[in-house]
Amino acid sequence: MSDNHEAPNGAPVSARLGIWAFLATELLLFGALFTAYAQFRITHAELFHQEHLKLNRVLGALNTLVLLTSSLTIAIGIAAIRRGLQKLLKVCLSLTLALACGFLFIKYLEWSHDFHMGWFPRTNLFFGLYFMMTGLHGLHVLAGMGVMIWLLYKAQRGSFSAEYNTPVEITGLYWHFVDLVWIYLFPLLYLIG
């Protein structure tokens, strides 16, 4: 008498519950940072307003587009492998990886500009939060890329099929979550600081 209902998705219920529980953990991990952000934005409203204007809104928006597109490509990859289209999966994984690299590259440009201007984590509370939040998010992007390289390797060997694609699907869920965090980070840091 388990909760093993007929799965509308490809992955078994246990895998989906597992990844969603993991995402819950991730949510609370970032949640504490968002809490710190909320408190300091209330207590240091003036500082936050002045400092956020220093960030490059255009590059931030560009990065949002890059990450949203990478979510699209991995979603298509999952839909593809559910139909057994191994080749399309490989294309989508490669595209997602490339977009993730692009995201990190733009981030690198931003950070090196910040450092060049003498804005460091210790500069003030806003930049402390900015570097912590984008840094932690960047680490998640890196981790996701690592997993996707492994997926690509497995896909190359033909491990995934219409019947078995659980790793692709749960990696996809993780990747969308990383996207979700950025969807909030972008306005909070770049637009309304």
Added chain:
Amino acid sequence: MAAYKIYFVVWGALLVLTAVTVAVSYLNLGLWNATVALAIASLKAGLVALYFMHLRHEIKLVLGFAIFPFLILGLILVGTLVDAIYRF
């Protein structure tokens, strides 16, 4: 191909919303800036969760797993801020 199509539609909507939120940020609406930005972000997050993350078709148990943590997140936000607001 229907699935692919809906993904592209959602993606398009996400891009448009991003453009809108950036555009609004150049206007000075006072408190409304933050409200609009967060509302649009939540709309985008909802689209990603429902379509890309398949929550639209999920069973109730998984939906519960997805929603319940937000309650706990709410607790830490509210508890910490109640203190901060009355202390400063």
Added chain:
Amino acid sequence: MADHPNTSLPEDRGYLSEHGFRSWALTMDHKRIGVMYIWTTLGFFVVAGILALLLRLKLLVPGPALFSDHTYNVLFTMHGAMMIFLFIIPAIPSALGNFFIPLLIGCRDVAFPRLNLFSYWIFVAGIAVTVGTLAAPMDTGWTFYTPYSAQTSAAVTALSFGLFLIGMSSILTGLNFIVTIHTMRAPGMGWYRMPLFIWAMYATSVIQVLSTPVIGITFLLLAAERVFGIGFFDPAKGGDPLLFQHFFWFYSHPVVYVMILPAMGIVSEVVPVFARKPIFGYKAIAYSALAIALIGFLVWGHHMFVSGMSTVAGVIFSFLTFFVAVPTGMKIFNWIATLYKGSITFESPMLYALSFIFLFIIGGLTGLFLGALATDVHVHDTYFLVAHFHYTMMGGTVMGLFAGLHYWFPKMTGRMFNETWAKSAWWLVVSGFNVTFFPMFILGMQGMPRRYAEYPAKYQALNVVATVGSWFLALGVIIMFANFIKSLRNGPLAPDNPWRGLTLEWQTTSPPPEENFHEIPTVTDWPYGYGSRNEAPRE
């Protein structure tokens, strides 16, 4: 209890058949992983216990003695940090939980066996880093409050990283259990046919998954504060030290329920078995575990009453704190009602379970003194708090753990321990415990502050009592462990069901085979129908 004269090696050693380092280090068998957790956590219980004995020894005299004040600070920090992070938090969930969740719900393993092994090794890695920090030992107290922890020369950064790893292990274990309980129950086992230990472990796992990440990010922020010089928690840089405390207690309060809920689960298993009566108020006990987990998230601020937190928040947190007492009280009343008119026998697991109930009532009720805003201001940071904390953690969790160890020892090892020695150990543990910690309530009321290496001479008499008590307590624990270790090798062979329990783990062999059950059982009833059916006579 069975007095089997046969002590020779049985032919079938079940899951213990394989030998060698690799058969343990690379195992994905939840039982072996559970056993590894038991050895690891009990090892740290011994180490941290020795530290506690040293601290008590020093407190025999009011003035300087034995070691310097700084060493005293280091020792109590290590005692607290080890007991909390390396012993109490993983002791029941990771150790007994790993071993018994699949057995109690009737499946062959946890949902993600590989992840389970990974959790164990990440735990060991965290321990290695943590122990490595002894090069520059911590003197911050186990709470690592800023700004001191951000400035001290002790190895806070490395320790943060070690504890981050240990937290990750805790999260992954909790995640594994949640999914296992949802998806792997034996056919016929609906939610209301689950043993209450499973309900308790479910609630525990929810807390682990949702609160541990907050301490993880807190440690990351603390490390960043030290490495990059950010000022989140430093008022000199515009930060807020209370934010650290909010984050710290958002984890560390719920986590006391990670410590106590599994112990409550064990008591709920043991009491009906030895009272030969169906558990009273099954649903109330089950749901109160979830209620405790949920309310536990609402009350963290009661650790911060005198920290300078706003009065408004203090009043709210104090008010909410009282709600925790409601589900806790429900559990206690239900256990007592289970005992009422039962055919109670006092074997060692039952003795520890009853000690749990008795001591936890004291620990819980004194918690209300501390949860009340006004009284807390008086007794805060005195030995009253030390006594309360040890009555809940040692008198509660550890008694529950001991009950579980005795109760399940035959199942885990296939051997019986010596009941006479177990009973003598129990006498020493319980009386020694009370002699050690009860005087601290009085000392605290008289105003003796905690965490100081020296104290005014007028407090000496009760401190001597406490120190002497700690020796009895230690002697009891030594006898208990010696009894276990001796029985591992040459205790009489255990029957499959020595206590005539009805939960599923007793339906398989002792020790269980690697696949747990030769045939997965089908569940047709709840597991607490004691006394209501034709029971096998006592052997």
